[in-house]
Amino acid sequence: MRSILTAQQNLARLYSRQMCTSTYAQSSTRISSSSVQRGLVVPYRFEGVFIAKGKEDFICTRNLVPGEALYGEELIFVQNEGGTEVEYRVWNPLMSNLANAIMCGVTNIWVKPGSRILYLGDDVCQITLSHLSDLVGLDGLVYVVGLSDVAVKMAEKRPNVITVFQKPSCIGKYRMVVGMVDVIYADIHSDEVHTITSNIIYYLRAGGHYLVYTRASNIYSTTRGKDPFAYHHRQKEFTPIEAVMLEPIDREYAMAVGGFRMPEE
Amino acid sequence: MSLYLLYESASGYALFNCHGIDEIGQNTEAVRNSVEDLTRFGKVVQLVGFNPFDSALDALNQINAVSEGQMTDELQNFLEANLPKVKETKKAKFSLGVAEPKLGSHILEVTKIPCQSNEFVLELLRGVRLHIDRFIENLKPGDLEKAQLGLGHSYSRAKVKFNVNRVDNMVIQAIFLLDTLDKDVNSFSMRVREWYSWHFPELVKIVNDNYLYAKVAKYVDNKSELSEDKLPGLIDLVGDEDKAKEIVEAAKASMGQDLSPVDLINVKLFAQRVMDLAEYRKKLYDYLVAKMSDIAPNLAALIGEVVGARLISHAGSLTNLAKCPSSTLQILGAEKALFRALKTRGNTPKYGLIFHSSFIGRASARNKGRMARYLANKCSIASRIDCFLDKNTTAFGDKLREQVEERLDFYDKGVAPRKNIDVMKVAIGNVDNEGVEVDVNGATAKSSAKKSKKKKSSEMDVEELPVEPSAKKSKKKKSTEMDVDEIPTEPSAKKSKKKKSAEMDVDEAPTEPSVKKSKKSKSKVDSVANGEEKQTAVTNGDGTGKKKKSRKSVQDS
Numbered sequence: 103m104r105s106i107l108t109a110q111q112n113l114a115r116l117y118s119r120q121m122c123t124s125t126y127a128q129s130s131t132r133i134s135s136s137s138v139q140r141g142l143v144v145p146y147r148f149e150g151v152f153i154a155k156g157k158e159d160f161i162c163t164r165n166l167v168p169g170e171a172l173y174g175e176e177l178i179f180v181q182n183e184g185g186t187e188v189e190y191r192v193w194n195p196l197m198s199n200l201a202n203a204i205m206c207g208v209t210n211i212w213v214k215p216g217s218r219i220l221y222l223g224d225d226v227c228q229i230t231l232s233h234l235s236d237l238v239g240l241d242g243l244v245y246v247v248g249l250s251d252v253a254v255k256m257a258e259k260r261p262n263v264i265t266v267f268q269k270p271s272c273i274g275k276y277r278m279v280v281g282m283v284d285v286i287y288a289d290i291h292s293d294e295v296h297t298i299t300s301n302i303i304y305y306l307r308a309g310g311h312y313l314v315y316t317r318a319s320n321i322y323s324t325t326r327g328k329d330p331f332a333y334h335h336r337q338k339e340f341t342p343i344e345a346v347m348l349e350p351i352d353r354e355y356a357m358a359v360g361g362f363r364m365p366e367e
Numbered sequence: 368m369s370l371y372l373l374y375e376s377a378s379g380y381a382l383f384n385c386h387g388i389d390e391i392g393q394n395t396e397a398v399r400n401s402v403e404d405l406t407r408f409g410k411v412v413q414l415v416g417f418n419p420f421d422s423a424l425d426a427l428n429q430i431n432a433v434s435e436g437q438m439t440d441e442l443q444n445f446l447e448a449n450l451p452k453v454k455e456t457k458k459a460k461f462s463l464g465v466a467e468p469k470l471g472s473h474i475l476e477v478t479k480i481p482c483q484s485n486e487f488v489l490e491l492l493r494g495v496r497l498h499i500d501r502f503i504e505n506l507k508p509g510d511l512e513k514a515q516l517g518l519g520h521s522y523s524r525a526k527v528k529f530n531v532n533r534v535d536n537m538v539i540q541a542i543f544l545l546d547t548l549d550k551d552v553n554s555f556s557m558r559v560r561e562w563y564s565w566h567f568p569e570l571v572k573i574v575n576d577n578y579l580y581a582k583v584a585k586y587v588d589n590k591s592e593l594s595e596d597k598l599p600g601l602i603d604l605v606g607d608e609d610k611a612k613e614i615v616e617a618a619k620a621s622m623g624q625d626l627s628p629v630d631l632i633n634v635k636l637f638a639q640r641v642m643d644l645a646e647y648r649k650k651l652y653d654y655l656v657a658k659m660s661d662i663a664p665n666l667a668a669l670i671g672e673v674v675g676a677r678l679i680s681h682a683g684s685l686t687n688l689a690k691c692p693s694s695t696l697q698i699l700g701a702e703k704a705l706f707r708a709l710k711t712r713g714n715t716p717k718y719g720l721i722f723h724s725s726f727i728g729r730a731s732a733r734n735k736g737r738m739a740r741y742l743a744n745k746c747s748i749a750s751r752i753d754c755f756l757d758k759n760t761t762a763f764g765d766k767l768r769e770q771v772e773e774r775l776d777f778y779d780k781g782v783a784p785r786k787n788i789d790v791m792k793v794a795i796g797n798v799d800n801e802g803v804e805v806d807v808n809g810a811t812a813k814s815s816a817k818k819s820k821k822k823k824s825s826e827m828d829v830e831e832l833p834v835e836p837s838a839k840k841s842k843k844k845k846s847t848e849m850d851v852d853e854i855p856t857e858p859s860a861k862k863s864k865k866k867k868s869a870e871m872d873v874d875e876a877p878t879e880p881s882v883k884k885s886k887k888s889k890s891k892v893d894s895v896a897n898g899e900e901k902q903t904a905v906t907n908g909d910g911t912g913k914k915k916k917s918r919k920s921v922q923d924s
Contacts, residue, residue, distance in 0.1 A: 243512060245519075251686065254523045264516050267523035268434070274467040275434035278375045279519045281511065282497045303489065304466075307497055 143180050143190055149214045150237040151204065152190055154178050161204060162190040163236035167259050172232050173197070191236065196351060198230045199289060199315045203357040208346045210359070212285050212311040216241040220283040220305055222270040222298070224290050226250035234287070235260045245280045271297040273304055280305055286312040302340075308363040311343070315357050339363050369461045371450060372412065372488065374495045375433055377426070377514035378506060379419035380442060382449050383412045383495060385464075405501060408494050414502050416449035426514075427521045436469030443478060450480060464488035535662050539680040541655045542673070548648045553577070555641045559584060563634055566590060566626045569617035573610060578645045581638040583614070589631055593618040661759070665749040668764025669771070670724040670742070677720050678746070689747075689754035696750075697721060697743035721746070726771055734778045741774055760801055766794040 142155045143162070154160045162178060168189045171177050178190045195201040204211065213219060217238055221231060226248040235244050240262055246253045247266045257263040266276040270290055286306050288298045302312055342360040372383040418441070420426040425441070432439045451461065462481045465471045466489070471482030495502070500511050556577035563584045564571050570587070574580045582604055587593055593615055601611040626634070659667040659675055663685060666675040681699050682688035688696070698705055700719030708715040718727060718739040730738040745767045752763050773784035 243515075245515075251527050254520075254527055257520065257523075261516070264519040265523045266519050267526040272434075274436075274469075276519075276522075277466055278377055278430050278433055279515050279522065281499070281515065282493075304493070305496075307493075 143178060143188075146204075148204070148211055150239070151193075154190065154192065160192045161195070161201060162192045163233050164239075165189045165191045166236045166239070166262070170259070172256075173229060191233070193233050194229065198227060198233065199348070199352070199355075199357065200230050200233070200287070200313070202348045202351050203313070203315075203346050205351075206346050206348050206357075208357060208359060209344060211313065212359075213237050213287075214242075215239040217284040218243045218281070219245065220280060220286045220301065221246045221248070222286065222288045222290055222301060223248035223250070224270070226253045227289065228252050228256060230287075230289075231263065232256065232260070235263050238262060243281075243283075245283065247276060247280070270301065273297075273300050277304065282307045284310050286310070288312065288314045290314075299340075302362055306362050309361070309365060311359065311361050313357055313359050315355065317354055317356070370464055370483075370488075371415065371461060372464045372491055372495060373446070373466075374492060374499065375429070375466075376499055376511065377518045378503075378511055379417055380429075380445050381417045381495075381499070381503065382415045382445070383491075383502075384415045385412050385491060405498050408498060409502075412491065412495065416445065417503050417505075418445040419505075423517055423521060426518050427525065430518060430522055431525075433470065436467060436473060438470065438473050438477060446474070446478060446480065464491065466492055535679055535685040538655065538658050538662060538676045539684070541651060541658060542676040542680050545648070545651055545655065545673075548644065548651065552641065552644050552648060555637075555644065556581065559634070559638050559641055562637065564623070566623045566631075566634075567618065567621055568623050569621055570614065573613050573617060574605070578642065579605065581641045581645075585635050585638040585642070587614070587618070588635065589626070590618040590621055590623070591625065660761075663750065663753040664759060664761040665753050665764030665767070666746065668761045669749045669767050670721070670726075670746060674720060674724045677723075678750075681720060685750065685754050689751045691747065693740075693744045693747035696747050697739055726775060729775060730778060737778070738771075738775065742771055745771055758798070758801075760798050762794050762797040762801065766790050766797075 143152050144155065145151070146153050146161060150163060152162050152164070154162050160176075160178075165177065169177075171191065175194055176192045178192065179187050180190065193201040193204075195205045200211070213234065215238055219234055219238060219242070221234060221244060223246070226246055228250075231244065231246060231253060238244060243262050243264060245264045245266065246257070247268055247270045249267060249269060250265075251267075253263070253265045254267060257265045264279065266279050268276050270288075283305050284307060286298075286302055288301070290297055298312070298314060306312065340360055340362060341364050342358065345356050345358045347356045370385045372385060374381045374383065420429060429439055429441065432442075446463070450463070458481075462483050463471070463474065464487075465474070465482050465484050468482075468484045471484050474480055474482050500506050500508065559581055560571055560577075563580075567584075567587065567590045570580065570583065574583055583601070586597075586600065586604055595615065598611055598615060601614060602608050605611050605614070655676060656667075656672045659672040663675055663679065666678070669675075670678075678696065678699060679685055679688055682691060691699070698716050698719040699721070701716040702719075704716040707713070717736040721727065721739055721743055724742065726742055727735055727738055749764055749767055770784065770787070770790055773782070776782045777784050
């Protein structure tokens with residue numbers, strides 16, 4: 103019975119996602135600089151993330167592929183001192199978990215321009231992926247591991263995205279493609295507990311960080327549950343830093359941030 | 368006992384020798400500390416050999432083998448070349464550290480090299496992975512990333528079964544270009560008409576067609592030179608003798624002013640441009656038809672190339688269209704009306720882009736909505752076949768088209784249409800005759816699953832039911848692999864069996880997700896309305912009760 107319910111929920115989610123993408127298809131609106139308070143875009147406290155101030159504030163990232171809006175998000179054009187135009191893409195927290203975490207006040211996402219990220223996803227979020235790729239810029243790399251054909255298509259446009267069409271739990275299978283990374287961002291149903299931890303052990307450099315999007319009950323409950331880090335025998339290697347509840351938008355979910363083999367201070 | 372390390376990278380295989388272990392011991396903590404610093408690590412681990420891959424294809428083969436845990440010949444040669452020889456009877460005095468135990472056991476079987484993969488090896492491999500580009504001298508800083516990029520891409524594409532000929536992006540671009548071209552050709556033609564009318568105003572009223580006008584304008588050139596001897600040529604162009612005579616008469620009595628030769632030349636050039644564009648549009652249309660028959664033959668056979676291409680471009684891609692439920696397909700293109708109606712709790716639209724197919728036009732006003740729904744259902748089936756079936760065949764599209772025609776007849780005259788299962792049996796027979804092999808093996812399990820899906824809306828065939836709702840569900844769930852090699856039937860068969868046990872009604876079970884969905888959407892809608900922004904509507908007062916009854920009749924037939 104439960105499988106029918108989950109199947110129905112998945113169908114409904116797919117349907118609503120379908121409707122969203124089809125309504126926003128192919129048209130990108132240009133916010134004129136006047137509506138964004140004379141084009142005021144200031145850097146946010148994370149490198150690579152900016153805030154566009156106006157009637158409403160938006161977080162945005164600098165667009166790696168200028169002129170292209172993926173899912174109908176707004177593009178903001180700002181005049182630079184040199185007279186050139188810089189283009190920013192608005193990051194929608196309703197559709198992207200990472201933006202949601204930023205809006206909910208995570209202290210540090212550890213993703214900087216030039217860093218390398220491993221994105222593990224059961225269902226790769228195209229939006230988060232595109233913004234991560236914008237964030238790290240051309241110097242950095244985003245490795246995406248997941249069964250998603252849209253990610254493969256997106257990688258054709260963005261040169262810093264490396265896609266691996268494989269399950270994130272089969273770690274050995276993609277060890278030839280992925281190098282050492284600075285940050286691991288995981289969006290996995292934590293049914294297979296060892297997935298995230300073994301990926302970390304293989305690919306995350308010492309002193310690196312991980313961001314895990316998971317159900318809040320996994321972090322705070324005392325039952326021996328799906329928390330991937332609670333009962334790992336190498337527990338002392340994983341230092342949890344914080345857990346941000348993604349409250350108004352995504353109830354019951356949280357973003358857990360932690361460090362791996364942090365140097366003793 | 369010396370320990371060697373095998374590290375597979377995107378550029379090639381690398382073999383390392385660890386000789387500092389005696390000092391460190393097998394303690395992982397100590398290894399960890401030494402890993403960080405390259406100089407210390409360099410003392411522990413040294414490169415013995417590096418075998419770069421010959422080509423991208425070779426690299427792809429290697430990664431496929433490695434991911435399965437198999438050893439390829441190249442790897443075997445590389446290992447045997449660089450490791451000390453293992454004598455037959457004696458035990459080897461070294462061991463090889465690998466990342467995966469499966470690969471290790473395979474290496475052991477074939478080459479008798481003992482392998483180990485434990486935490487210690489893992490730690491050492493981490494260090495290697497961190498510093499790999501420093502170890503190998505030939506690699507410049509960006510090379511490894513590029514190799515990874517290329518390898519990742521080709522691996523993913525191979526998994527997704529990327530086929531260049533079946534890229535639906537071409538169709539989407541072509542249909543956009545077609546629309547743009549139409550607009551442009553139209554505006555240019557208007558411009559030609561205006562421009563030339565300065566010289567010869569009467570021509571506009573005589574020749575209505577844009578393309579023809581441009582031709583005639585180019586041919587007539589200066590109207591004062593138009594005489595009887597140009598008449599035959601004019602007749603060829605226009606096709607109508609009377610019209611040609613009219614043109615000649617009008618030219619003699621024309622009120623328009625004379626143009627200088629330079630101006631005339633410019634007008635002629637422009638008219639030539641318009642003609643070229645119009646011809647190009649025809650060629651583009653042919654290209655679109657050809658492409659549609661490549662990537663979505665069934666959809667094209669059912670509703671026509673242009674409407675099919677528009678649907679695909681609106682949905683974003685063929686896979687997106689296939690993932691849509693048929694109710695979405697029905698109103699694809701009428702989103703503005705849909706959301707407006709949902710917000711104001713009015714009547715939702717009955718059809719979107721589907722309206723432009725010929726069937727809806729042929730149905731009577733009362734039945735337009737029903738035909739739209741039926742057509743959308745069949746289009747959904749056709750798009751799914753196109754997306755997931757490997758073979759290129761229009762058999763299903765033709766049969767579906769026949770079904771739609773029969774349903775039209777049914778509404779008009781009351782002629783009972785054939786049962787769905789019979790029609791689909793014929794279709795599958797046709798496809799078999801064309802040489803498609805429907806074998807039980809995984810390769811075409813998906814295609815057979817999709818074929819049996821047509822049988823689903825009738826009652827029979829209990830064995831195939833577990834296959835197709837699983838196929839449909841797995842497609843909709845998006846969580847199973849696109850890899851057709853692994854048959855996703857077993858876990859999903861369990862799910863469908865659970866589903867079957869939950870509802871006793873066997874024939875309702877496979878249509879359950881779609882029926883439930885339409886019931887959900889119907890509960891939002893109070894009654895049916897006209898959609899399509901272009902139409903100003905007369906609301907059709909069909910009650911939902913009637914709709915449900917007609918739905919049941921669709922199910923049964």
